Amino acid sequence: MSGSSGPDHARLAALADVIHDLAHQLDIRNPQLRDVVPLTGTEIAVMREIHRQPGSTPSQIAAAAGLQRSNVSTAVRILEAGGLVVREQAEGNARSVRLVPTEKAAESVGRIHDFWAARLEVAPTEALEIADSALDALARIADALGRADRAD
DSSP: OOGGGSOOHHHHHHHHHHHHHHHHHTOTTSGGGTTSOOOOHHHHHHHHHHHHSTTBOHHHHHHHHTOOHHHHHHHHHHHHHTTSEEEEEETTEEEEEEEEEOHHHHHHHHHHHHHHHHHHTTSOHHHHHHHHHTHHHHHHHHHHHHHHHHHO
């Protein structure tokens, strides 16, 4: 965006800086989550996609997360070994697998969501209300960035 039709370069950079700072404050490597299975960034991205779309194929996850298929395969093996994901045969195609989160994964995700909510509850109510009203816009921004990355 440039000119008077939207935020200027400095405001966009400031937005990204605040989002980055907020993400740091919500980092799941917090000691309060020490009993949640520790994961790398790639493993987190794969787990998030499996949690969002249970039954996805590794190729679908790679596309959605913007990852190489080989990196997804490596992450899936680690997630399986950690008891977070199971492979299920795709109906009608013995060579295709679908990935499904386990109960352990659901519990871990629930704990992470509880941690995030508790962290955010300390923020001023009016700020949280404004942030809540911006959820759709932020999701659209994230989606646009993801599409742009996949188009490259």
